Amino acid sequence: MAALLLLLLSLHTLMFSCDGQENNYDRLAESYKKGVDLALEKLHSHARIQHHFLFFKSLLQSDIEPGFDVKYIYHHFYLKATNCPKGTTNSTSCQFRNDRPLIDCAVCYKTFKEAIEQEPKPYIHCVHKTTLTPEMTTTRQEYCNRLGYSSGSPTLLASTGNK
Template identity: 60%
Template sequence: MAAGLLLLVCAGAVLYSAEAQDPYNELGDLHKKGVDLALEQLNSHAMVQHHFRFLKSLGKSEIESGFGVRYLYHHFYLKPTRCAKGTTDSTPQSCPFRNDRPLMDCAVCYKTSEDQIEPNPKPYVHCIQKPRLTEAMKTTRIEHCKKMNYNSGAPTLLAVQS
């Protein structure tokens, strides 16, 4: 009986610590909004068959240009899970990652005002399976995000690292 109770307590501790380790939960609110934007775009494509979860950040930057306006850039990986596309409860326990599909490499850049994503300039979201990402695509992503900031008179977003 005591061994069974100990096993139950240990299992609960492992599940609790796994939940605390979810990398998405460690992102700031503004960067979460960019990840959510990418996930929303992926889910809208009929060709995408899997449910994805945030795996890790590869790079992010943020420029505050005053009056509550910020420009954000976030480069990250999404990983497919074993859950069906469109799943809303996607905790690590309910939707474990699958290792038989490639990662999705995503880059987003967008303007926020008062912690909300602004429609102008239009947020930029580019996600592609990691093996298909080319150097030309990487360059296009960076140039697009730089232009977004120059058009509004802000300093270049990719020059600031956070």
């Protein structure tokens, strides 16, 4: 009986670890996925980036819905390098690398009917986690709070949001 239980636990762990990379991204609401996609697009556009990156995990999610199908989104998350080269289109076989620092990203943007608005311009700030300073964190928060204030909404970081 104990052997059967151990086998089932091992299979569950194997299945969870195989699809975990895509699963975290798949669990995000569509409005948050759009921000992650923006950050990945910007990151992959840098010439010095050699690896394909994927969404790793959320640290903070918050949104404000002032009405009329408008929503202000703030999302703080990590991206992680994979063993695939930059430009990989099918990332299902990409595995996370543990020898590279995480990329710490914060994005905030306005959506109208679930589409990202170009005005105000979406804010995307991504740096290696090891180089993130308290000043950078403060600048991120101030910028995103101004985004919400410009519409007369409460601040994005004051909302209860999801974790």
